[in-house]
Structures are given as C-alpha cells and as structure tokens.
Amino acid sequence: MSQDEFSTGTVELEEAELKVDKPPLYTVVVFNDDFTPMEFVVYVIQKFFSFDHAKSTEIMLEIHTKGRGFCGAFSQEIAETKSQQINQFAKENEHPLKTDIEELGKD
Numbered sequence: 001m002s003q004d005e006f007s008t009g010t011v012e013l014e015e016a017e018l019k020v021d022k023p024p025l026y027t028v029v030v031f032n033d034d035f036t037p038m039e040f041v042v043y044v045i046q047k048f049f050s051f052d053h054a055k056s057t058e059i060m061l062e063i064h065t066k067g068r069g070f071c072g073a074f075s076q077e078i079a080e081t082k083s084q085q086i087n088q089f090a091k092e093n094e095h096p097l098k099t100d101i102e103e104l105g106k107d
Helices: 038-049 053-066 076-092
Strands: 026-031 068-074 098-103
Touching: 026 038, 026 053, 026 076, 038 053, 038 068, 038 076, 053 068, 068 076, 076 098
Parallel strands: none
Antiparallel strands: 026 068, 026 098
C-alpha cells in the first residue's frame, strides 16, 4: 500500500466523564462495659486516635452514658486495624474493653 491510499481525515474524540465513587468510610465503635476503668478508656482513645485529653474524655463520657462512642472515620482497612489493635491492647492489659467497626451512613 502506498502512502497515497491513506485518508488524511480527522477523528474527533469525545471526552469521557469518569465517575469514581469514594470508598465507604467506617468508624471505630467503642462499647461500654462495667469493668474497664474510665482512665484506661481515655488513654486508649488518646493512644490510638491521637485526640487530646479533653476530647478523649468527652468521647469516654459518651461511651459511658450512651453505651458506645465513635472515634473517627477511616477506610475499612484502617478502621479494622485500629479496632483489632485496641481489642488486643485491652486484652493485654486485662480489661474487657471491646470495639468494632460500622459503616458510616448505614442504619
């Protein structure tokens, strides 16, 4: 085939709209129990979520009065890791403190 046989037309490309959904966020839920000292709960919140003492105390009081408290929004993997780390840390320190994760916006 010679070069003369090719068409020199133009091709128009449409811009594709990419719609990327953000991954769902999860929160770590800390549950109240009758045995874990409040000071330990405050310490755990400070250690694993980097809140200051005042904010950690506020979250601990929510846990104490409402039966559970929420400690931030994370990707599923990070929330799972934090929950597992807290549960292990509580167990190592002989406290029954338990956590789990919940998807935000799901009821």
